[in-house]
Amino acid sequence: MTDGMTIGRVAKAADCNIQTIRYYEQIGLIPAPRRSSGNQRLYDASAVRRLAFIRHARELGFPLSAIRDLISLVDHPAQSCEAADRIATAQLHAVEGRIRRLTALRGELERMVEECKGGRVADCRVIEVLSDHSLCETPDHGAPALAE
Amino acid sequence: MTDGMTIGRVAKAADCNIQTIRYYEQIGLIPAPRRSSGNQRLYDASAVRRLAFIRHARELGFPLSAIRDLISLVDHPAQSCEAADRIATAQLHAVEGRIRRLTALRGELERMVEECKGGRVADCRVIEVLSDHSLCETPDHGAPALAE
DNA sequence: CTTGAACCTATAGCGACTGTAGAGAGTAGA
DNA sequence: TCTACTCTCTACAGTCGCTATAGGTTCAAG
Incomplete structure (x- = not known):
């Protein structure tokens, strides 16, 4: 049900348009998803969460470069908060x-x-x-x- | 004295860099100035005023499309203020x-x-x-x- | 007359998308 | 099954407002 969403459904769920999703994949901000037999992208729920994260951060004015850094933090949640602190402080000043x-x-x-x-x-x-x-x-x- | 300024002097006077001036000319935001015998652009004082107007509006966050509209108002100063008000109000809300x-x-x-x-x-x-x-x-x- | 700064055109690149063309994939009804 | 239609695919051009580069020309000072 959540598994195997087409790009259109994901776009709606994450409030992000289709081309933008493909663009994010292209620049390596989100991983390339698996494909259907007919070469169409198939996403799971985690993709929706990640896209929502990105879109929300974008709405709040974070540049993609900062979002890239934040994502790498999200992907390693066990480590110290120090890097996140640095990014957030810089962002706060900006x-x-x-x-x-x-x-x-x-x-x-x-x-x-x-x-x-x-x-x-x-x-x-x-x-x-x-x-x-x-x-x-x-x-x-x-x-x-x-x-x- | 004010007549026949080169692009570099105009750039300094209007606090606007040289490429930007040529870009504005290219997109028709400012008129093409006359040229010297050696094909260099020669500006008069009105060009400095117009560039300062544009730069100031840009600093205030007006998009070039809005500035284009404002300029056309400046060039027809007898008409109503309403359009300028609309543009500024929209910008204020943004x-x-x-x-x-x-x-x-x-x-x-x-x-x-x-x-x-x-x-x-x-x-x-x-x-x-x-x-x-x-x-x-x-x-x-x-x-x-x-x-x- | 030579040097060096300022100028010229044309073109490519930036960030963060958005839009297009032309093709293939998937689905719902007759 | 056939058709009609929508969705998705890739690849690339365009948007905005500049900025930077390359490779050449002109101008002013010494």
């Missing part, structure tokens, strides 16, 4: 940085939207702010560098 | 969703790092959370829609 930048950004966007009340574009606060960096008071000194 | 999700994640990561003091991976909180979506209280269900 997340904190992103929150800081996004919070500054939210303030600016709120101000823009607030002041843009049906005027004409010529007076549009949104465009004014975007045009002049000095109008924006990022508490973050350097370049916000949205990326990452 | 940013708020991201902050919510990241804040939830930060909580989990903090707890994990806290509880991960020489224990074993088998008991690791973050892995547990990542494995089971129901443990996490993200108020935001859906996709970010706009940008990043």
Whole structure:
């Protein structure tokens, strides 16, 4: 019943689309499953769990490289937590940085939207702010560098 | 003086790297500038302003498609502000969703790092959370829609 | 006139997918 | 059994927003 699920069923169960599953297999993030006589992939329940893990971590912003590391921890649950601690701490710092930048950004966007009340574009606060960096008071000194 | 700037000077002035400028030209986000006798691009001050506008919007997380729309508004300043407001509001919602999700994640990561003091991976909180979506209280269900 | 920095084009690569084409596999009804 | 239809297969191109490289040309200083 749980054994021998086709890729479509797994995709639904793990809320992950089919191409993405094949992509994860291709880059070695999940193991290649066994095949039916007609060469179709057949998964068991553990594949669904792993995919759900990956998708959830992705939704939370972990890059695949970090997920790869986390998976190798999951696969060796008896060892010390140290590596997981390191990964999580690094991830925590990254997340904190992103929150800081996004919070500054939210303030600016709120101000823009607030002041843009049906005027004409010529007076549009949104465009004014975007045009002049000095109008924006990022508490973050350097370049916000949205990326990452 | 402001007229006839080479791409390198413009890049410095607008805090935007050279390849990116050529890329923006290629995709039609900025107009192709005139050229010197030796085929080098020569920009005027308006190009710097436009690039600064684009870079600033990018830093704020606007996708190029939204920026394209904003530019067309800037180029037609007599019309209503409504479209700019819509774009900025969508971006604001996207940013708020991201902050919510990241804040939830930060909580989990903090707890994990806290509880991960020489224990074993088998008991690791973050892995547990990542494995089971129901443990996490993200108020935001859906996709970010706009940008990043 | 020579050197070296800045510029040119064209192309490939990144991460993390998504979409397509054209073929084969599996299933349900007549 | 035949047909119709859906699902899956591989392989590869495209997405976004750049960044990097290769191999050449132009410009400005000494």
